[in-house]
Amino acid sequence: MKKIWIVGAGPGDPDLITVKGLQKLQEADVIMYTDSLVSEELIARGNPAAEIIRTAGMHLQEMVDCIIARVEEGKMVVRLHTGDPAMYGATMEQVALLKEQGIGYEIIPGVSSVFAAAAAVGAELTIPDLTQTLILTRAEGRTPVPEFEQLHKLASHHCTIALFLSATLTKKIVKELQSAGWSDDTPVAVIQRASWPDQKIVRTTLIELDEAMRVNGIRKHAMILAGWALDPSIHEKEYRSKLYDETFTHGYRKGVKK
Ligand SMILES: C[S@@+](CC[C@H](N)C(=O)[O-])C[C@H]1O[C@@H](n2cnc3c(N)ncnc32)[C@H](O)[C@@H]1O
Known part of the structure; x- marks a missing residue:
């Protein structure tokens, strides 16, 4: 099945994308992003030959049509989302429309804000x-x-x-x-x-x-x-996790009897 990549860009600092996310960005033929919270420096680290599409101002169907056209041409499309795509990413509404056209997706998580x-x-x-x-x-x-x-x-x-x-x-x-x-x-x-x-x-x-x-x-x-x-x-204050308590036994350490 043809698919797109939905990649978490991290919170802003371009060094906070995952290694896998950056790899996808460097392989992408098309990089799409909406958010003012995605750093331009991160985009610049992507494939220099990639087509960059800023989707701010596009409505959902326009955005999806744009993706479908490129996927049909055999291009690898990366859709970057700020932080982690699972939080307020509005990803599923895009995915639903893409699925209708036989296009799947894979998500690469990111560091949420x-x-x-x-x-x-x-x-x-x-x-x-x-x-x-x-x-x-x-x-x-x-x-x-x-x-x-x-x-x-x-x-x-x-x-x-x-x-x-x-x-x-x-x-x-x-x-x-x-x-x-x-x-x-x-x-x-x-x-x-x-x-x-x-x-x-x-x-x-x-x-x-x-x-x-x-x-x-x-x-x-x-x-x-x-x-x-x-x-x-x-x-x-006196809050202590049991994990490091010397009397607490777990799989990797025998507790000290007191
Ligand atoms: C549409 S949501 C996207 C959240 C994103 N998916 C995430 O995991 O961080 C946008 C909201 O996330 C928060 N946000 C995103 N990036 C941020 C940052 N670098 N610092 C603080 N808040 C941030 C703000 O509350 C902002 O209004």
Whole structure:
């Protein structure tokens, strides 16, 4: 079956694409991308002879027609997506139309911005005894979010929450988390353009989130990480994973009896 490659470009820094993703970029006859969050430097590392198509401004059918025409000519088409294509990549609507034309696909994962953002603030998002769960979601704006996934419902788990596509919705985020019982001093980290040279980090608290966004002029390209795992003084606290506890036995180490 003919196919296209859907490749995760990573969060911005061109060195954060996978080795396999870069290989595909270097083999491609056609490189397509939409996002202003894909670095031009990364595109420049692709096959210099490749046709480069910026799809911003194209509607879905135009984009798909463009792909079909090239695949029918026997060309290798790489569709680059910012971060990891599995998160808000709008990939499946393209795939559905391509499948109707007998064109398949293979996905190469990328470093999602959520992990580049966590790295930027030096955070682990799952802290032993504090939280073992990370919820990846967005606040509801123009794009509806299903009833069971309303933020206050998700927040009832009191775990770490990562919010994509939500920089202009901070008032709503604060209300929803408060209504789930989150305290006003819950740590929040906002990372704008994680891994880019102009990356910006704002550490704040739930109650101050909206004002912090306003003062720093952050309205897009930002990841909001919320929860006590983001506590900047987490290292001073007594959370320890069992994995490295000397009394904990596992497949690779015998525990020390006390
Ligand atoms: C359409 S989604 C794509 C997400 C992407 N697939 C990923 O895995 O990161 C775009 C949103 O991802 C987040 N985002 C993408 N790149 C980012 C970066 N470098 N720094 C911070 N947030 C980023 C922002 O919340 C932005 O509004």
